Amino acid sequence: MTEEHKAKIAGALRGKPKSEDHKAKLRSVIFTEERRRKISEGNKGKKLSEELKKAISERTRGERNPMFGKKHSREVVESARIRSTGVEKSPETLVKMSAVMKDKWTEPDSVFATEGYKKKLSEKAKERFSNPEAREIASEAAKRRWEDPEERKKISEAQKAHSSKPEVRVKRSFDSKERWKTEEFREKMKKAQLRGEEHPFWKGGKTSESMKIRNSTEYKLWRRSVFERDNFTCQFCGSRGGKLCADHIKPFSMFPELRFAIDNGRTLCVECHRKTPTFGWKSSKKYNQE
Numbered sequence: 001m002t003e004e005h006k007a008k009i010a011g012a013l014r015g016k017p018k019s020e021d022h023k024a025k026l027r028s029v030i031f032t033e034e035r036r037r038k039i040s041e042g043n044k045g046k047k048l049s050e051e052l053k054k055a056i057s058e059r060t061r062g063e064r065n066p067m068f069g070k071k072h073s074r075e076v077v078e079s080a081r082i083r084s085t086g087v088e089k090s091p092e093t094l095v096k097m098s099a100v101m102k103d104k105w106t107e108p109d110s111v112f113a114t115e116g117y118k119k120k121l122s123e124k125a126k127e128r129f130s131n132p133e134a135r136e137i138a139s140e141a142a143k144r145r146w147e148d149p150e151e152r153k154k155i156s157e158a159q160k161a162h163s164s165k166p167e168v169r170v171k172r173s174f175d176s177k178e179r180w181k182t183e184e185f186r187e188k189m190k191k192a193q194l195r196g197e198e199h200p201f202w203k204g205g206k207t208s209e210s211m212k213i214r215n216s217t218e219y220k221l222w223r224r225s226v227f228e229r230d231n232f233t234c235q236f237c238g239s240r241g242g243k244l245c246a247d248h249i250k251p252f253s254m255f256p257e258l259r260f261a262i263d264n265g266r267t268l269c270v271e272c273h274r275k276t277p278t279f280g281w282k283s284s285k286k287y288n289q290e
């Protein structure tokens with residue numbers, strides 16, 4: 001058979017519908033178990049050349065792909081996922097399992113929810129959150145831990161170990177795909193991006209001089225002193241505790257010499273702080289207008 005002859009036959013057969021019987025026969029002749037095994041053995045460790053890859057990709061693109069317009073069965077998808085991740089539980093199962101773990105904390109007959117345990121937890125939590133001083137101390141301790149390179153390394157390694165668990169990865173990827181399906185989440189991400197890169201005040205993500213100062217020990221001491229002098233009470237609305245801000249009466253950016261002056265500070269709750277004319281990035285602009 002000449003090459004030309006072969007090409008002619010192939011051309012004539014291309015696109016001709018084959019009966020199911022014919023297809024099965026072809027498969028059994030061309031791909032006997034034995035042959036399949038041999039091909040697979042022979043191909044092990046071999047790399048496809050760039051040309052071949054391109055040729056295969058071109059031959060199976062779009063409508064020419066045998067899977068065009070079809071969907072893999074649930075079983076095929078599952079087995080491909082197991083092969084690539086090594087996790088046998090489906091993402092749905094992992095999501096359910098995690099929900100069960102969460103329920104354990106709230107179900108009335110769970111060990112975690114026994115009256116004694118709950119009472120102890122709630123008392124401890126109340127103690128911690130009702131006392132602004134204790135809250136401030138706890139928050140500072142957490143920050144200190146984060147600033148210590150050794151501690152930070154420990155935290156980051158524990159997180160890495162957790163994130164690299166195949167179960168965690170499968171569940172996270174599933175969760176994130178599900179999240180992108182909701183209009184609400186997509187809107188939120190769009191806005192977040194606008195606040196970041198596209199925002200006219202974006203500085204390329206570098207730590208500004210003012211951020212460095214705000215993270216300094218001196219600044220923290222100033223903040224602490226302002227809170228203590230004001231007895232952890234908002235100077236506008238009089239609410240005590242909760243999330244507090246130490247506000248600079250004369251703006252931080254315009255009066256560098258007054259940054260650590262206790263007299264230039266006042267304790268404000270978050271809502272009242274938001275209402276100040278110098279809140280956030282509009283600081284210097286607004287102050288100049290007044």
Ligand SMILES: [Zn+2]
Pocket residue numbers: 234235236237238239268269270271272273
């Ligand atoms: Zn307030």
